[in-house]
């Protein structure tokens with residue numbers, strides 16, 4: 209009798225924990241609707257490698273990923289030799305996961321992940337920005353980045369273009385932009 213009660217109690221706790229984890233994870237996936245950004249659809253490995261190559265990362269570069277997901281671009285940028293990498297992400301599960309990945313890669317001193325909307329991101333020190341967001345937000349992102357990035361900064365956008373910013377390089381559906389003095 210005692211062991212049956214134990215099994216029922218243990219089973220109930222496991223089910224409750226699974227439900228809470230699902231609410232936490234799947235609820236987080238809805239957050240972009242409220243924070244105005246793209247859903248969690250990670251860039252493919254091939255796309256990521258092309259984007260990092262097109263970024264032409266140098267040891268002086270500070271990299272920002274607006275909507276950093278699992279933190280793959282941040283880790284990739286540090287591996288490619290960047291000085292520092294910052295991510296902005298609103299999904300709390302992805303923030304925890306990407307911080308853990310940075311730690312496991314012993315990059316916690318080189319990577320910072322903000323649990324914050326990228327609309328509030330400070331990009332004034334960024335020299336490279338990675339983007340994979342939705343077309344609906346590209347005009348507003350263009351306005352923010354043209355206003356706030358330092359001259360010479362490059363933006364590498366997966367799949368979606370800025371409406372009026374001239375493209376400086378393109379490979380398949382990856383677009384590179386440069387902030388100039390004009």
Ligand SMILES: C[S@@+](CC[C@H](N)C(=O)[O-])C[C@H]1O[C@@H](n2cnc3c(N)ncnc32)[C@H](O)[C@@H]1O
Nearest residue numbers: 240243245246249250251275277297298325326
């Ligand atoms: C298409 S995924 C890109 C993930 C990663 N950068 C990549 O390319 O693999 C977009 C990410 O942006 C995040 N996101 C959406 N709106 C956001 C916002 N306003 N602020 C911060 N992150 C946001 C989503 O949670 C998601 O992880």
